[in-house]
Amino acid sequence: MLSFDDGPLPVKTEAVLDILSRYTGEDGLPVRAGFFMVGDAPQGFWAGRRYFAPYEVWIHKGSMRRHPALVARVQDEGHVIGNHTAHHIWARWPHYRQLPTVREEILGWEDAAMSAGWDPAESPRLFRAPYLLNTSTMHAAAIQLGYQLIGGYTVGDAAPGNGLSAIERHVQRIMHTASDQPALLIFHDILPMTVRHLGVIIEGLQRQGHQLQHFDPAGFHD
Numbered sequence: 001m002l003s004f005d006d007g008p009l010p011v012k013t014e015a016v017l018d019i020l021s022r023y024t025g026e027d028g029l030p031v032r033a034g035f036f037m038v039g040d041a042p043q044g045f046w047a048g049r050r051y052f053a054p055y056e057v058w059i060h061k062g063s064m065r066r067h068p069a070l071v072a073r074v075q076d077e078g079h080v081i082g083n084h085t086a087h088h089i090w091a092r093w094p095h096y097r098q099l100p101t102v103r104e105e106i107l108g109w110e111d112a113a114m115s116a117g118w119d120p121a122e123s124p125r126l127f128r129a130p131y132l133l134n135t136s137t138m139h140a141a142a143i144q145l146g147y148q149l150i151g152g153y154t155v156g157d158a159a160p161g162n163g164l165s166a167i168e169r170h171v172q173r174i175m176h177t178a179s180d181q182p183a184l185l186i187f188h189d190i191l192p193m194t195v196r197h198l199g200v201i202i203e204g205l206q207r208q209g210h211q212l213q214h215f216d217p218a219g220f221h222d
C-alpha cells in the first residue's frame with residue numbers, strides 16, 4: 001500500500017496523481033493511496049521555525065487551505081485523506097508536549113480540511129504524526145479526537161542526499177522485514193525526488209512479484 005505525506009503542492013502532487021493513475025490495485029481499478037496532508041502552511045511560517053530538522057528549511061510543505069482544488073482532485077480520484085496536523089508540528093518541542101496545543105493542531109487541520117471540501121461525516125478519521133513522532137501527548141490527543149493512528153514504513157525519500165538507489169534499498173529492506181501484510185510505504189508527494197522516481201520504484205516492486213493494494217486503514221494499528 002502506498003501513502004504520501006506533507007502535500008498538497010501544485011505540480012508535484014498533481015504529478016504523483018498522474019503516476020498513480022497508471023497503476024491498478026488488486027481489483028483492476030486505479031490504485032488508491034493515502035494522503036496525509038498538512039492543513040495550512042502560511043507564507044513565512046516555515047522561515048520563523050527553529051525546532052525542526054535543518055534540512056527541511058528549504059523544503060516547502062503543502063497546504064490544504066491554499067490548494068483546495070488539489071484536495072478535491074485527490075478525493076475525486078478515490079484516494080483517502082488523513083490528518084497530519086495543521087502545521088506539521090515537531091512533537092518534541094515543549095509547546096507541543098501539552099495536550100491542549102496538540103488538540104488545537106489536530107482541530108486546526110480539520111478547519112483547513114473542511115475549508116478545502118473534506119467532509120468529516122463522510123471521511124475516515126486517520127492521523128499520522130509528523131516525523132512519526134507518536135509521543136504520549138500526540139497519541140492521547142488523536143485518540144481523544146476519535147482518530148485512528150496510522151504508521152507505515154518511510155522509504156527514505158525525505159532524507160537529504162538519498163537518490164533512487166538508496167530509496168530502492170530502503171524499499172527492499174522494508175519488503176523483507178515488514179511484519180504487516182501488506183506493508184504501508186510512506187512517500188512524500190512534495191519532493192521532486194519522489195515525483196521523478198515513483199514509477200520506477202513501483203515497477204521494480206511489480207517485477208519482483210509484489211502487488212499494489214488499495215490503501216485501506218482497516219487492520220492497521222500503530
Ligand SMILES: [Zn+2]
Nearest residue numbers: 005006130131
Ligand atoms: Zn510529514
